[in-house]
Amino acid sequence: QGQPVESGGGLVQPGGSLRLSCDVSSRIWDYYAIGWFRQAPGKEREGVFCVASADGSTTIAASVKGRFTFSRDNAKRTVYLQMNSLQPEDTAVYYCAADSTGWCRGLNEYDYRGQGTQVTVSS
Numbered sequence: 001q002g003q004p005v006e007s008g009g010g011l012v013q014p015g016g017s018l019r020l021s022c023d024v025s026s027r028i029w030d031y032y033a034i035g036w037f038r039q040a041p042g043k044e045r046e047g048v049f050c051v052a053s054a055d056g057s058t059t060i061a062a063s064v065k066g067r068f069t070f071s072r073d074n075a076k077r078t079v080y081l082q083m084n085s086l087q088p089e090d091t092a093v094y095y096c097a098a099d100s101t102g103w104c105r106g107l108n109e110y111d112y113r114g115q116g117t118q119v120t121v122s123s
Contacts, residue, residue: 002112004028004096009117012086020081020117022096028112029077033099035059036070036081037107038092039116048094049081050104059104064090086121093118 035050097110
């Protein structure tokens, strides 16, 4: 199936924007739930967003609601996480992950995850 591959991280000032990309295999695209989570130093992992392939339902963390949006490009098998109004507390490594059941079951249930991409929000 292959691991997801993230890109698009970097350094941005508070209030700025970044768009993360995640390329996935055809099998993951067709059958797996796809999500994003983040890990900051000294903090627990936090689920950011997930979309279930089973029924299209989505979950989004309260901490990013209204600032982060999710989109997908079917032709490229790529999902995007558009992050606006970034704040220092958004600094973390962001991971794209996939759940083989097609449902967003939670952070510990992902079957595949990428290597992560660093997002740093600092002035």
